[in-house]
Amino acid sequence: MSTQNGSVKSNGAPSILQKIYAQRRQDVEQAKSTPGTTPADLDTLLSLNLAPPVISVVDRLKSGPKPGLMAEIKRASPSKGDIALTANAASQALTYALGGASVISVLTEPKWFKGSILDMSLARRAIEALPNRPAILRKEFIFDEYQIAEARLHGADTVLLIVAMLPTPQLKALYSYSIGLGMEPLVEVNNATEMQTALDLGAKIIGVNNRNLHDFNVDMGTTSRLADMTAGRDVILCALSGISSSEDVRQYIDQGVGAVLVGESLMRATDTTAFIRELLCLPPKTEAETLRPAAPLGKVDGVSTPEEALQLAKEGAGLVGVYLSPEHKQAVSLKQASQISLALRQLRPNKVVEFDSVSKETPNESWFHAHARRTASVLNVTSVPLLVGIFSSDSSLDNIVHAAHCAQLDAVQLSASAPLHWASHIPCLVIRSVPASANLRELQQVQKPGLHHFVQVEFDGEPGAVNAQALVGQWGVPVILGTKGVIGESQIAALTEGTRPWAVCMSIEGYKSAKA
Structure with a gap:
């Protein structure tokens, strides 16, 4: 197990991040050894241009509402337990897209987050025909090029790279590989050292996770403390985790944040579209009489x-x-x-x-x-x-x-x-x-x-x-x-x-x- 910021918690027990990492290594090795989904198979499928078209997540975030909303499909989490186990990824994605999301983040980790690569594939298919569809983010614990190729094949436009989980040489290699497939990654950081690593990498989208992945505690001030490090740079700063109200969003806008990732609050919302509009301070969405005009x-x-x-x-x-x-x-x-x-x-x-x-x-x-x-x-x-x-x-x-x-x-x-x-x-x-x-x-x-x-x-x-x-x-x-x-x-x-x-x-x- 290789993590950049410590291998175990202070009491000697593995952190939550490490447990997830260890399980995902087993899962990926099994997929890589399964006939039909080997690395060679994925390379062949990509060479046949079977991956759906990719869009620029940077352009999508810059052209949509400000700040851009990264709306997350998340059925459960290690910290909150079950959130919305019956959620349908395709239906949720379409609701997010029509509500105003610029990016749809899909958790594909099965054990702790109850997600799958199929969720991401179906979410992409659900929004495929929209004229200005959101970008699809594979929210995953990525440590292998295989996971990035798999994401591209199933319709992702971008992937998550977690600095806390990856030694710098491995981070650089994965970043370059993702760029080679046309996907600008979302690079996640949690402190000043990790932020500097992301900036040195040349990342164009940097997300500050307010949740520490080793103990899953949330500190909403984490993004605020790191915001100055991206000032004046051609970087989209994203606030990740813990955001639940328009007040949270307004606070981050004032600090130069260009996008916010919201998961649990959206998954629990009674009226998802209305909640998105409220978060982004947009007027209520009204459906124009384009399908059923008064005078046909x-x-x-x-x-x-x-x-x-x-x-x-x-x-x-x-x-x-x-x-x-x-x-x-x-x-x-x-x-x-x-x-x-x-x-x-x-x-x-x-x-x-x-x-x-x-x-x-x-x-x-x-x-x-x-x-x-x-x-x-x-x-x-x-x-x-x-x-x-x-x-x-x-x-x-x-x-x-x-x-x-x-x-x-x-x-x-x-x-x-x-x-x-x-x-x-x-x-x-x-x-x-x-x-x-x-x-x-x-x-x-x-x-x-x-x-x-x-x-x-x-x-x-x-x-x-x-x-x-x-x-x-x-x-x-x-x-x-x-x-x-x-x-x-x-x-x-x-x-x-x-x-x-x-x-x-x-x-x-x-x-x-x-x-x-």
Whole structure:
């Protein structure tokens, strides 16, 4: 056992840190000797680029709220015992991310902290589709390059290196290895000697742990006493442990602290999002009406001529749909779709349009909220409907992509049976059509973020539509209400009231009939 600051406590008994270190050495050796997770296996997996993309934790902390919040997922600890054993890492991570966290710290030590590398992997996957996701920190007792490679492979953007636990040569080697994988480590210190070691190392993020890892006692003044050592340096100073109120945070801000790590208080909070806002002195979070606006957009399908499209644009339609599968009775050719596209594009402003400015400090929002907001913003500026190419289940991915490029489609609409992953290959917005009578699994599947951007639910009068209406009304997804199988304005009004859709769709015949 090699620790920089003493090998045993004054009474000769091993410290808590040493007990954890000894156990983790056994755990790591077992993992390294297990077929499939050997160091050579990890090197191969990394060389295959299987690790998810990394973001700069330094940039993330500098661009978010001040101070940055490192929100920790921690089920238990040696000092506090069980904290939140039933906590779900993925759900907690998403709550932290949408609440305003800049970094999500995931404890992956299993015996004392009840964590795992799977927790970190699932936390990363839960926030993957967010437009401004927090960085993921592997909070672990790291002493081996293997643990850093493992962290990178499972989605970490940064790792923790504890000066108290590592001889200086080993600390330097681990720091360099982490940098080589694109991860700037969080270097943890507890006293002036360790702080100087971290500064000499060139660390850009230094965390002062208010908790002494040998006896786990907390002294909130530890960060305050060391703050001056980073003054004037290009270093993000972080206060770790013991922080439970906005008063604690304000005190540290005045001392130059750029980020705070909070774990237990967040895990015990009744309303996690409200507590985050309170900690960071941010206004209460309100959800914009991007998914369910008071006045839904209009979508008209079956348009076949530029004249029809221009008339719909004049009358305020938000989306215009053209059928591009030859077997459809209202199908248009690619040439006709291109003519419709050109007619609509000529209506768009021919000068530079001033959009609302967007910075890296834009608060996080869900995948679906982000696309609904951006699309609505574009429509508000241009006042020209989006052109949607509608494809059947017989359409191939190559045909869809070809049509999107040739006709300069703004969006494509896929059938319910089209593979979910196709959306990642399509160079424009994607709407997925699904019947309201679909089974529960199918209806849940279309709520997965990171794939399509909107869901069109076709209410066709089937018995299952009643249940679907209640379900869809609770979705966190922008829904286009398909009314082609619904008879009568009163039924459409009832469905609209129950689902509060982002847009309401009808056929060109139905639209003309309603106008007559």
